[in-house]
Amino acid sequence: MPAELLTTKRVEKPWGRHSLYGGFTDPAENDEPIGEIWFQSSELSDPELLIKYLFTSEKLSVQNHPSDMEAAKRGLPRGKDECWIILDAEPDSTIALGPLEPMTREVLRTSAEDGTLEGRLDWKTAKAGDFFYSKSGVVHAIGAGLTLIEVQQNSDTTYRLFDYGRPRELHLDDGVAVAELDPWTAEPQGGVVEPGREILVEGPTFVLERWTGGDRRIDMPGNARGWLVPVRGTGSVGGIAWKAGECLIVTGNEDLDASDDADLLFAYPGAARI
Numbered sequence: 001m002p003a004e005l006l007t008t009k010r011v012e013k014p015w016g017r018h019s020l021y022g023g024f025t026d027p028a029e030n031d032e033p034i035g036e037i038w039f040q041s042s043e044l045s046d047p048e049l050l051i052k053y054l055f056t057s058e059k060l061s062v063q064n065h066p067s068d069m070e071a072a073k074r075g076l077p078r079g080k081d082e083c084w085i086i087l088d089a090e091p092d093s094t095i096a097l098g099p100l101e102p103m104t105r106e107v108l109r110t111s112a113e114d115g116t117l118e119g120r121l122d123w124k125t126a127k128a129g130d131f132f133y134s135k136s137g138v139v140h141a142i143g144a145g146l147t148l149i150e151v152q153q154n155s156d157t158t159y160r161l162f163d164y165g166r167p168r169e170l171h172l173d174d175g176v177a178v179a180e181l182d183p184w185t186a187e188p189q190g191g192v193v194e195p196g197r198e199i200l201v202e203g204p205t206f207v208l209e210r211w212t213g214g215d216r217r218i219d220m221p222g223n224a225r226g227w228l229v230p231v232r233g234t235g236s237v238g239g240i241a242w243k244a245g246e247c248l249i250v251t252g253n254e255d256l257d258a259s260d261d262a263d264l265l266f267a268y269p270g271a272a273r274i
């Protein structure tokens with residue numbers, strides 16, 4: 001199938017919201033808050049990437065994820081590098097990425113246990129338009145009041161180190177073992193490589209491009225597939241109509257038509273741009 005419009009799965013989370021974003025339907029007042037919307041294929045059982053929208057009203061857990069190598073050691077199919085495009089933020093919204101100072105594994109564990117870990121993290125202001133890449137291992141926490149798109153390796157393995165006393169399971173042994181202990185620094189980005197084409201992530205596990213509107217050709221080599229995430233605008237690809245808030249998987253060689261105002265993300269597995 002050259003292009004598939006993905007279906008959505010709504011995920012309840014204690015830190016989610018009753019008032020979502022854009023065209024997403026709000027949950028009923030008495031229902032649990034929705035924290036995530038996942039885009040799923042009805043054709044593929046285990047695609048390489050997963051695209052989500054996140055809606056936060058409280059901080060997520062302080063957490064990290066295994067790399068491909070650490071995942072393999074634990075019998076898991078893949079690790080979880082991830083990144084976030086911030087769509088909307090309350091004025092005081094923040095995201096924690098890595099420790100303020102290099103830490104030892106022992107300090108990471110004891111501060112997770114005694115609740116001081118939160119204060120040791122580098123809480124960065126997050127506003128609409130910001131972009132953050134969080135490599136597996138980075139100890140991070142998405143803050144309250146944010147709406148964002150997450151592009152990640154398709155893995156549901158999260159090691160929770162601290163959860164503000166919420167009654168959810170923690171995973172200290174694994175989280176401490178796979179943690180990156182040095183402060184976070186932004187990965188170098190490819191930047192604008194041609195008019196209307198910006199490279200936000202180029203490996204090691206996926207590439208993320210950002211495109212402006214207009215018509216273009218998508219040429220995916222072999223069996224490679226790409227995830228088209230319209231942030232704004234309308235259009236069609238491979239004869240399938242799309243609009244902002246949806247997500248499609250594209251394979252092969254397809255024409256993409258996008259309205260002039262379109263803002264598009266295009267993600268695919270791999271270490272280098274196609």
Ligand SMILES: O=P(O)(O)OC[C@H]1O[C@](O)(CO)[C@@H](O)[C@@H]1O
Binds near residue numbers: 013036063152158160
């Ligand atoms: O354990 P929590 O707080 O529900 O957070 C899990 C979520 O955090 C994320 O890893 C984002 O940091 C999501 O991909 C994941 O679903």
